[in-house]
Amino acid sequence: MTTEVESVWLGKRVLVTGGAGFIGSHVVDRLLGESAAVTVLDDFSTGFREFLPPRAGLNVVEGSLLHPASVSAAMRGIDFVFHLAANADVKNNLKEPLKCIEQNLIATQNVLEAMRAWGVRDIAFSSTGSVYGEATIVPTPEHASFPVQTSIYAASKVAAEGLLTSYAVGFGFRAWIFRFVSILGPRYTHGHVFDFWRKLRHDPTQLEVLGNGKQKKSYLHVQDCVSAMFTAVAQARSPINIFNLGHHDWLEVDESIAIITRTMGVSPRLAYAGGERGWAGDAPRVLLDTTRLRALGWAPRRTIEQGVVETLGFLGDSPFVSRRLG
């Protein structure tokens, strides 16, 4: 396996957009470990410098994906792009509709155009399981029914997917599209585990919960996520490669709260906002069918509970997160 992976990345020049972010910085670590030369392009709006200690083979560029010239400059000489920069704040997508479109779609268009200009052809992209909307089939396979988008976040991701595939067809690009469940683990600084952790630090006696606590979703540890992406890129070499990415297990919000409160040693009174959905457009049940990815030999090696606990461990050990995010 190691030999095979090295054959893909050894000496490759890889651009990681959003490389200072949660998943991006783990991808950077893995790429450097596989002897790739890595350029990170990140605007540091949500990413952290602490996630990117200086190392040989790592070049960090601060710049916005909304500036075509910045993207083009970073693209020069690149062999492969991990396009992971995104506005991932699905819960608040209705507050700033244009932000999702700009950061998830226009940014992607700028990346694709810079690739076209420089003759870069290979791109891996972080989409989302949210593109399935409220799926009628659970676990949801990649070939599920044409979905109705229920959030501007997911709409912007499905739009970006469309751009990738149409560039693959029209310009001979090769695209790997990963539809993620929520990812957990060290360096995760948003999502429900972070939100609960932050609320409980401020007031361990009570916890407000969006929805009724019965939403049930799959999550995946970031290391398993990165392994999945690297397995797919090494082994799936079609012009368009679309993979669901998630755990076969899932976790109810109430179960997650039990893990979080136990780990933090607190016993809050729970106040439920009520309703089947955490927010407008939230899917009450998320479980993806990952048969396609498992056929390549990948499987998650950590439980969801490990993901929750390691996220909390990271947050407790990282005062720079609290300093910025409160």
Add this chain to the structure above:
Amino acid sequence: MTTEVESVWLGKRVLVTGGAGFIGSHVVDRLLGESAAVTVLDDFSTGFREFLPPRAGLNVVEGSLLHPASVSAAMRGIDFVFHLAANADVKNNLKEPLKCIEQNLIATQNVLEAMRAWGVRDIAFSSTGSVYGEATIVPTPEHASFPVQTSIYAASKVAAEGLLTSYAVGFGFRAWIFRFVSILGPRYTHGHVFDFWRKLRHDPTQLEVLGNGKQKKSYLHVQDCVSAMFTAVAQARSPINIFNLGHHDWLEVDESIAIITRTMGVSPRLAYAGGERGWAGDAPRVLLDTTRLRALGWAPRRTIEQGVVETLGFLGDSPFVSRRLG
């Protein structure tokens, strides 16, 4: 039927984007006939003033959907939006990728944001059967498998669909999304009938044909198209209403050429470019399942051949088209 339709449109103030275009101008005619007050917003880049003779109840605004202020000004006091403005030049989508995104997606975002600002909730939108990519099921139903986008044109349309549905979920909009086959009939000034007509006017002795002549697609007469949209808006009142729109019949390119050459009285030598597809991303077979729309009582009343012949009749009678488009 007439009574029912009148109850929907009588006294309504309707904005038609792209109202100077092919389908838009027919929608304007129908709305004025149903006693609506109509505002057209069009940049006249592809639309024609000749399609919009001045009439009582018609207000024509020249402006770009890419200028939020223009869209917002036109949206004031509106009850219902037909958003039909688009870059429909699918064949050339790879020459100007950004044009599709701007004119089909950013324009749509601007329309939705102007609606939100003014409290306008109802929008009908012209999407495309191209969103199904190369469909595995033919005739293709609305709930077909999650497709892979094969053209930037279709990617921009599926992106716009996603925006409409996510605004419906998030902001209480009501959306009618129509996935059209190619529409034919008077005022059609692009597409294969127009292209063939123009080539044959310049040289009736030979005709270059994209692909191998065996592409087989459904088409629909513009009057049947408009009737379908008005039937759906009058009768389907869910927050999100998605309808395929096409003829149960389809036509091979070679059959279409036979109709065109017979009608024009020419006998060109045919030169095929070859290949199953007319262009990168073209779907060789397009036939949509319109069961959903037929359940509302709609059915096409004209043959595809009538659509071809009437398109040619219009082109022959409209010297202003040749003056602009050659």
